[in-house]
Amino acid sequence: MKSLIQKLTETFSPSGYEQEIREVVRAEVEPFADEVRIDPLGSLIVRKGKVGKNGKRIMLAGHMDEIGLIASHIDENGFIRFSGIGGLVAHTLLGGRVHFVNGVSGVIGGERIMDVGKTLPVTQLFIDVGASSPKDCPVKIGDVASFDRPFFDMGHRMVAKSMDDRIGCAVMIESLRSLKSSPNELYFTFTTQEEVGLRGAVASAFGIDPELGLSLDVTGTGDTPKSRKMDVKLGDGPAIKIKDGGMLSDPRVVQWMINTAEKEKIPYQREILEAGTTDATVIQLTHAGVPAGCLSIPCRYVHSPSEMVDTNDVENAIKLLIALISAPIRL
Amino acid sequence: MVKTFYLTKKQTTLLEKLSQAMGISGNEGEVRSVILEEIRPYISDHQVDALGNLLVTRQGSANNRLKVMVAAHMDEVGFMIAADDGEGIFRFESVGGIDVRQLPGKSVLVGKDHLPGVIGARPIHLTTASERQNKIPLEKLRIDVGPGKNPIKPGDQAVFNTNFRRVGPSLIGKALDDRLGVAVLIELIKDAPENIDLQAAFTVQEEIGSRGARVAAFSFKPDLAFVVDSTPANDLPSWDDAENVTYNTHLGEGPAIYVADGATLSDPRLIRLLKQTAEKESIPFQLRQPGGGGTDAGTIHKQAGGIPSVSVSIPGRYSHTAAGVARVSDYVNTVALLKATLRSIQPEFLAQERK
Numbered sequence: 001m002k003s004l005i006q007k008l009t010e011t012f013s014p015s016g017y018e019q020e021i022r023e024v025v026r027a028e029v030e031p032f033a034d035e036v037r038i039d040p041l042g043s044l045i046v047r048k049g050k051v052g053k054n055g056k057r058i059m060l061a062g063h064m065d066e067i068g069l070i071a072s073h074i075d076e077n078g079f080i081r082f083s084g085i086g087g088l089v090a091h092t093l094l095g096g097r098v099h100f101v102n103g104v105s106g107v108i109g110g111e112r113i114m115d116v117g118k119t120l121p122v123t124q125l126f127i128d129v130g131a132s133s134p135k136d137c138p139v140k141i142g143d144v145a146s147f148d149r150p151f152f153d154m155g156h157r158m159v160a161k162s163m164d165d166r167i168g169c170a171v172m173i174e175s176l177r178s179l180k181s182s183p184n185e186l187y188f189t190f191t192t193q194e195e196v197g198l199r200g201a202v203a204s205a206f207g208i209d210p211e212l213g214l215s216l217d218v219t220g221t222g223d224t225p226k227s228r229k230m231d232v233k234l235g236d237g238p239a240i241k242i243k244d245g246g247m248l249s250d251p252r253v254v255q256w257m258i259n260t261a262e263k264e265k266i267p268y269q270r271e272i273l274e275a276g277t278t279d280a281t282v283i284q285l286t287h288a289g290v291p292a293g294c295l296s297i298p299c300r301y302v303h304s305p306s307e308m309v310d311t312n313d314v315e316n317a318i319k320l321l322i323a324l325i326s327a328p329i330r331l
Numbered sequence: 332m333v334k335t336f337y338l339t340k341k342q343t344t345l346l347e348k349l350s351q352a353m354g355i356s357g358n359e360g361e362v363r364s365v366i367l368e369e370i371r372p373y374i375s376d377h378q379v380d381a382l383g384n385l386l387v388t389r390q391g392s393a394n395n396r397l398k399v400m401v402a403a404h405m406d407e408v409g410f411m412i413a414a415d416d417g418e419g420i421f422r423f424e425s426v427g428g429i430d431v432r433q434l435p436g437k438s439v440l441v442g443k444d445h446l447p448g449v450i451g452a453r454p455i456h457l458t459t460a461s462e463r464q465n466k467i468p469l470e471k472l473r474i475d476v477g478p479g480k481n482p483i484k485p486g487d488q489a490v491f492n493t494n495f496r497r498v499g500p501s502l503i504g505k506a507l508d509d510r511l512g513v514a515v516l517i518e519l520i521k522d523a524p525e526n527i528d529l530q531a532a533f534t535v536q537e538e539i540g541s542r543g544a545r546v547a548a549f550s551f552k553p554d555l556a557f558v559v560d561s562t563p564a565n566d567l568p569s570w571d572d573a574e575n576v577t578y579n580t581h582l583g584e585g586p587a588i589y590v591a592d593g594a595t596l597s598d599p600r601l602i603r604l605l606k607q608t609a610e611k612e613s614i615p616f617q618l619r620q621p622g623g624g625g626t627d628a629g630t631i632h633k634q635a636g637g638i639p640s641v642s643v644s645i646p647g648r649y650s651h652t653a654a655g656v657a658r659v660s661d662y663v664n665t666v667a668l669l670k671a672t673l674r675s676i677q678p679e680f681l682a683q684e685r686k
Contacts, residue, residue, distance in 0.1 A: 016596030019686045040554075040637035042685055070591050070621040073576045081576050083622045085591065123577075141618045142590035142602070193596060203637025 001314070002158065004028065005170045006151040009160035012099050014068025014085045014146045015193045018042050020101070021064045021166075025190050028173050033188075043204040046188040048176060054328035055183035059210035059290075060321075061201050061279040062168030062217065063194030066161065067303055068146040069098060069127070071139050078131030080106065080139050084122055086195030091119040092304040099148040104129050104138045106145070147305040156311050157234070163307035165194065167297050167314060168216035175321045182326050191279055198246075201279035205286040212253070212291050212329065213283030216321070218307070219244075219273050219296035230273070232298050235310040237267030238317035241294035246277025247284060252331035253293035257324065264323045266316050271296050291331055295321060336500070336660045343497055345369060345517070346662075349510035350495040350502075353440060355409035355426045355488045356536045359383055362405040366513060366533055373521050384547040385533040389523035395678035400530045400553035400638070401519055401669070402544055402627045403512030403560065404537030407505070408651050410489040412441065412474070419476045421448075423489060425469060427538030428651055432466045437653050438492040439474055442483050447492060448476035491653040500583070500658055507655040508561035509537065511645045511662055515559045518666045524674045537627050541594070544627035548634040554681060555601065555639045557669065558628040561657070562587055562619055562644035578620065580646035583658045585615030586665040589642040592622065594629025598639035599685050605641065608672045614664050619644060639681065643669065 013021035022044050030036055035047040044064070051057055067086035074080055096108045106129035110120045127145070131137035151160040160166075172188050179186075187208050192200030194217075205213065219239050222230030232239050240257045241249050261268040273296075284292035297317050300308040338346070345365075354362035363385050367377065370387065378386045385405070390396070408427030415421055421441075425431070435452030450472055455463070474489060495504035502511075516531050523529045530551040535543035537560075548556065566581040580587040588605050589597050609616040632640035645665050647657040 016591065017599065017686075019684065040639055040681075041632065043637075072620040072622055073578075075574055075576055083591075083620075085596070142621060196596060197594075199596075199633055200637075202633040206634075207636035 001170065001174055002153055004173060005158060005160070005167065008166035008170055009151050009162050012101055012146045013065060014144050015065040015196045016085070017101050017144050018064045018192045022190065025064060025169060025173065029176055029188065032176050039204050039207050041200045041203040042192040043200045044190040045204060045208065046176065048179065048186045048188065049182050049184060051185040052183035055185060056211045056329055057185045058325060059187045059189055059205060059208045059213045059283055060172055060325070061189045061191050061213065061215045061283060062172045063165045063191045063200070063279060064169060065192050065195055066146050066164070067195045068144050071141050071143045073141065074134040074137045074139065076133065078133050078137045080127040080129065080137065082122070082127055085144060087303055088122060089303050090122055093122070093125055094120060096305055097148040098127060098145040100139055100143050100145040102143055105148060149305045157308055158311060159306050159308045161305045161307065163299055163309050164218045164302050167218060167299070167309050171216050171297065171314065171317045171321055174318045175325070178318070178322055179326065183328050184325055186325055194279055198279055198282045202282045205283040205290070209287055210283065210290055213280055214292065215278040215280035215283065215294040217278040217294060217296060218299035218302055218309070219271050220276070220302055221298045221300050224300060232269050232271055234298050234300060234308065235312060236269050238313055238320055239269045239271035239296040239298055241271045241273065241296050244273035244277045245275045246281035247292065249280070249293040250291040253291050256329060256331060257293060257295065260323050261320055264319065266320045266323070268320065269298070336663045338497070338659060346502065346510070346514055347495040349513055350504035350506050353445065353488060353490045354406055355411065355490060356406040356539045358488045359405040359535045362513070363533065366405070366517060369517055370520050380546060380550060382543050382546055383535040384543045386547060386550060387520060387531045389520060389529045391523070391525040391527050393526045396526065396528050397555065397676055397678055397680060398530055398551065398553040399527045399673060399676060400532060400548060400551050400556040400631065401516055402532040402534050402547065402556065402558045402631065403516045404509045404534045404543070404627060405513060406535055406538050407490060407508070408538050409491070410439065410474070412483055412485050412487045412489060414485055415483070416473065419478045419481060421474045421476070421483060423474050430651070431469050433652050434472055435467055439489045440492045441474060441476055441489040442487040444482065446476050446481060446483065448474045448489070451475045493654050497659070500660060502657045502659060502662070503654055505653060505655065507647045507657050508650045511561055511657060512559035515662070515666050515669060519669060519673065522670060527673060527676050529673065534627055541625065541627045541630040545630035545634060548631040548638060552635045553638055555598070556628065556631045558626045558631065558640065558642040559665065559669065560626040560642055560644045561647045561650060562624070563650040564646035564648050580617055580619050580644070582646050582648060582656070583660055584617040585661060586668050587617050587619040587644045587646055589619050589626070589644070590621050592624045592626065594625030595632055595640060595642065597628070597641040600680070600683055601639060601641035604675070605643065605668065605672055608675055609668055612667065612671045614668045614671070616668060
């Protein structure tokens with residue numbers, strides 16, 4: 001499992017440029033799938049099974065994309081100005097390293113800091129790839145990059161860029177591999193463009209037209225010094241989402257998830273996330289409406305280059321997901 | 332050598348009619364009429380949908396044709412009369428993104444009859460120095476059409492009163508965003524290619540959230556989409572001679588191809604197709620600086636299971652103000668780029684890698 005997570009998190013694929021991660025995921029899932037297709041916005045849709053007795057058509061969604069940067073101007077000295085793709089946290093950028101999808105690496109520098117108490121906004125940062133003019137700059141306007149940080153295994157904790165949401169992808173892949181049988185028609189959907197507004201999932205949910213939707217994504221925690229108040233901790237189990245910034249989970253879905261976790265004696269936490277949301281939000285509003293929920297993996301330092309998850313939480317998320325999708329579901 | 336760009340008298344007249352038509356979001360009828368009059372000889376059928384989008388299909392004759400949507404919005408930013416204060420004085424609201432600082436002293440046209448009026452402002456003689464430091468909020472502004480009988484009612488539209496002009500290499504007028512795009516679409520319809528089914532949508536309500544495009548895309552369910560819009564050029568030199576790194580686009584450097592804006596990440600295959608076509612045909616182009624903002628592509632690409640989309644814009648200075656400035660060359664090159672691009676779309680286009 002850890003080698004899979006390493007492989008997924010060390011792949012560079014910001015929103016809209018998921019080609020590379022799609023190939024990595026595809027290679028992992030193909031032997032276990034009944035059907036694999038790519039939809040018009042690039043989401044990888046992996047079908048397993050057919051609707052059987054008391055079964056449902058279920059969409060599981062974990063997003064393949066990660067936050068990143070896009071070059072907006074190469075200045076006369078070869079420095080690259082950029083905008084964010086997704087929610088960059090400006091104070092985690094300065095001094096970081098980035099990797100362009102075209103293979104070029106660079107470091108993030110900033111204009112002179114006039115007030116040390118203030119974070120430089122993205123507009124005052126630039127990327128230095130060692131060029132000295134637009135002509136010798138190997139990056140052009142519109143080229144995209146993501147953070148460059150290797151995966152780091154601490155034993156019971158793991159740290160990497162893009163745990164959001166490669167960890168959700170890993171949970172889906174591991175569950176698909178270990179799934180024995182199911183009465184449900186399962187669509188393991190590795191979505192695109194989540195970080196820029198859940199765009200890939202809007203399209204794939206319309207195409208799949210599911211009867212039940214579940215996203216697999218990270219959630220924040222409230223367990224670090226002077227953090228925001230949030231009753232989710234690393235290591236206390238996967239979180240069952242009740243509400244976030246964009247969705248009220250269907251209460252029947254929440255209850256089904258809680259009942260299953262208790263029956264299987266899998267630790268879980270009840271999640272209320274104040275800001276942020278997941279693909280489930282748009283799945284819920286597809287066609288005439290879809291009961292939806294989210295199985296979250298607690299994650300510290302979300303949207304920084306070093307996102308941390310707990311190994312037991314990940315293993316328990318896999319166990320819970322398998323239990324959820326293996327049996328008939330009555331909401 | 333400077334290449335001169337020629338517009339026929341008819342083309343210039345069409346641009347003038349489009350620019351001067353009144354059509355704030357939700358009230359695009361006049362623009363729709365101008366378009367219909369122009370394209371009627373070239374089409375067998377058209378549809379005005381529930382929201383007012385004008386939808387036109389021109390089928391090709393080749394086998395295995397992709398359905399290709401092209402969209403440009405008919406609506407413009409402007410004003411809506413909100414209340415009658417009597418004596419020809421009206422309160423109003425803005426429709427779409429308008430900078431209130433730019434309103435006092437502007438001439439406007441109001442209602443179906445295009446009645447002239449003015450957004451009044453107290454003259455400099457009667458204002459204090461401190462008043463002149465602050466912007467006048469919209470609530471304090473009024474449109475004055477003069478006393479006497481008039482048919483103006485709350486809900487009527489008003490737009491900037493700006494005569495369209497061609498001045499040397501430039502076009503000056505109101506609503507160039509996106510009547511230039513509308514004119515491009517008209518040219519595409521007149522010369523529709525045989526290798527695709529061209530689905531043209533003249534959309535409504537773009538300026539208030541791309542609402543028309545959303546339903547137009549759902550009706551068409553195309554295989555891919557091109558949005559033709561106008562994007563700001565903030566290309567004047569900096570006051571301190573520092574390098575301008577936030578120009579968005581430059582006037583005169585050709586059609587601006589979008590990679591990413593606030594609402595859409597363009598399909599990489601379509602970006603590549605546009606660039607390659609431009610290079611092959613020696614048509615100048617520029618990449619719009621990736622950043623915020625949005626076009627109709629923002630709602631189109633998420634419809635009906637997903638529609639690979641890209642936007643191409645004609646750069647325009649002073650967008651969303653009383654008078655914008657664009658270049659004839661950018662308009663002509665946008666038409667040329669899109670015509671050539673549409674002609675080069677093969678049925679297997681979507682099978683290639685996205686990279």
